[in-house]
Amino acid sequence: DADVTQTPRNRITKTGKRIMLECSQTKGHDRMYWYRQDPGLGLRLIYYSFDVKDINKGEISDGYSVSRQAQAKFSLSLESAIPNQTALYFCATSDVGRGTDTQYFGPGTRLTVL
Amino acid sequence: DQQVKQNSPSLSVQEGRISILNCDYTNSMFDYFLWYKKYPAEGPTFLISISSIKDKNEDGRFTVFLNKSAKHLSLHIVPSQPGDSAVYFCTATVGSSNTGKLIFGQGTTLQVKP
DSSP: OOSEEEEOSEEEEOTTOOEEEEEEEOSOOSEEEEEEEOTTSOEEEEEEEEETTEEEEOTTOTTOEEEEEETTEEEEEESSOOGGGOEEEEEEEEOSSOTTSOOEEOOOEEEEEO | OOSEEOOOSEEEEETTSOEEEEEEEOOTTOOEEEEEEEOTTSOOEEEEEEETTOSEEEETTEEEEEETTTTEEEEEESSOOGGGOEEEEEEEEOGGGTOOOOEEOOOEEEEEEO
């Protein structure tokens, strides 16, 4: 079984709809991250969490919110989706040890906002 | 502004030859660099890293070189294999901040021809 899973893997939605992307991990890591990837660009950090009570904004948090329901679960919400949020979204985890620890990525969710 | 730049969107090499992927950065606070590899429909996976206190790190066929004065990294793959065909992301972080926030380059698509 995959260590970091994301659901759904693909989603098409309409402008103005609320949508939630979910991430679960079995690695036992404390840190979790949400990134988005746009064509021709690298991944950009949306939010990150060091534990269930510690959530921080990344580079591009506007229009997004997150919830850390448990150590193993980190959800990303788009309260009112807009077309420029069409992108590939990745969740990642890392151990608490150091900021240089390897991040382990999920397979991604492809989101299309019409 | 793009703090980590991979100016070559794509690279094609023959199997058995050397692949050299380049990366430049602008933020002198970056002190730890990681390369991730990404196959289609999968999340990025960690490949190799280097601390700013070193100028070279080697792991099997993969070697990363760091030139701090030029703010430049390169990833060498020798010999290249068809299975190395993937997108390679150069990333950087301020390890001493312990945030784990990675800044990604745009990625370079490597094609290794049999």
